[in-house]
Amino acid sequence: MRSRRRKLSPFICGGSNATSGAVRIARAYTGRDRIIKCGYHGWHDWTRPGNPGVPESVCALTSTIDYGDLDQLEDQLKESNGRTACVFLETIQQGGLLEGYLEGCVGLAQDYGALCVFDETKVGFRVALGGAGDHFGVTPDISTFGKAISNGYAGSFLVGKQEILRSAETRSTWMTATFQSDLLILTAIRTTLSELQRKKGIAYQWRLGDRLITGLNDAFGRVGLSYKLVGCGPMPSPTVDDTDRDRCFKILERCLGLGHYLHPTHPWFLSLTHTEEDIDGTVQAVDEVLRS
Numbered sequence: 433m434r435s436r437r438r439k440l441s442p443f444i445c446g447g448s449n450a451t452s453g454a455v456r457i458a459r460a461y462t463g464r465d466r467i468i469k470c471g472y473h474g475w476h477d478w479t480r481p482g483n484p485g486v487p488e489s490v491c492a493l494t495s496t497i498d499y500g501d502l503d504q505l506e507d508q509l510k511e512s513n514g515r516t517a518c519v520f521l522e523t524i525q526q527g528g529l530l531e532g533y534l535e536g537c538v539g540l541a542q543d544y545g546a547l548c549v550f551d552e553t554k555v556g557f558r559v560a561l562g563g564a565g566d567h568f569g570v571t572p573d574i575s576t577f578g579k580a581i582s583n584g585y586a587g588s589f590l591v592g593k594q595e596i597l598r599s600a601e602t603r604s605t606w607m608t609a610t611f612q613s614d615l616l617i618l619t620a621i622r623t624t625l626s627e628l629q630r631k632k633g634i635a636y637q638w639r640l641g642d643r644l645i646t647g648l649n650d651a652f653g654r655v656g657l658s659y660k661l662v663g664c665g666p667m668p669s670p671t672v673d674d675t676d677r678d679r680c681f682k683i684l685e686r687c688l689g690l691g692h693y694l695h696p697t698h699p700w701f702l703s704l705t706h707t708e709e710d711i712d713g714t715v716q717a718v719d720e721v722l723r724s
């Protein structure tokens with residue numbers, strides 16, 4: 433008898449739907465229910481344990497680990513006693529590209545029979561086309577992408593190992609909706625990808641981002657303030673010591689008055705629309721505010 437094939441569309445709408453799709457697949461494939469998560473993965477119930485409106489029974493299935501701590505991950509995998517379906521990981525956090533961490537997560541998940549999912553929603557098509565996994569040459573079981581891939585449209589998608597995505601367990605789950613594989617979104621994804629390739633967009637974002645990091649860090653450093661951009665060129669991340677946090681934020685507010693919006697805490701993102709003049713103009717504006 434032919435097995436009933438249900439529809440699994442890898443092209444989704446919005447990052448949260450892609451991450452929840454990956455969780456559904458991991459649970460279907462492994463037959464397990466627990467999730468160990470690390471980072472932000474959207475607004476759906478499984479990833480918001482403790483939030484008002486999320487049932488206790490759902491909260492109990494998700495635990496959280498700190499980025500960069502492999503011992504903590506192993507402790508939780510042990511503790512869950514064979515019930516972890518997947519380790520869900522936002523690949524770059526706190527501005528860092530931690531050498532060896534992603535590989536460690538994949539290895540530990542495998543040791544405990546769980547899948548490892550890379551959430552590349554912020555990182556994909558910026559640091560490398562395939563995100564941090566691509567940048568480091570580490571292959572997870574499933575990866576999710578969104579944001580930059582459709583250049584302002586709602587595109588997202590997931591990819592994964594064939595043996596997982598084509599397994600009977602995965603195919604027997606339900607993962608489709610009216611606006612999945614929407615033609616407008618697919619066109620946006622295709623166009624964005626070809627523009628990124630044609631204009632060597634990844635290298636461009638690195639080059640401009642590195643220029644911004646160096647320029648701003650030099651400017652803040654010259655006046656002895658601790659505000660600093662860390663991390664990688666395409667998505668620099670601001671850090672500041674508590675001691676001069678308020679002063680630095682006031683400086684950034686003054687920059688906003690000059691037309692330069694520099695978020696005080698959230699990672700920044702470069703794009704192909706930015707030019708060298710934009711970067712130099714930003715550094716110059718910060719420099720002027722600092723001098724005054």
Ligand SMILES: Cc1ncc(COP(=O)(O)O)c(C=O)c1O
Pocket residue numbers: 446447448449451471472473474475522551552553554578
């Ligand atoms: C790493 C990561 N995963 C998932 C999401 C959720 O994406 P969306 O807001 O499109 O649902 C976000 C959104 O900021 C994100 O940064």
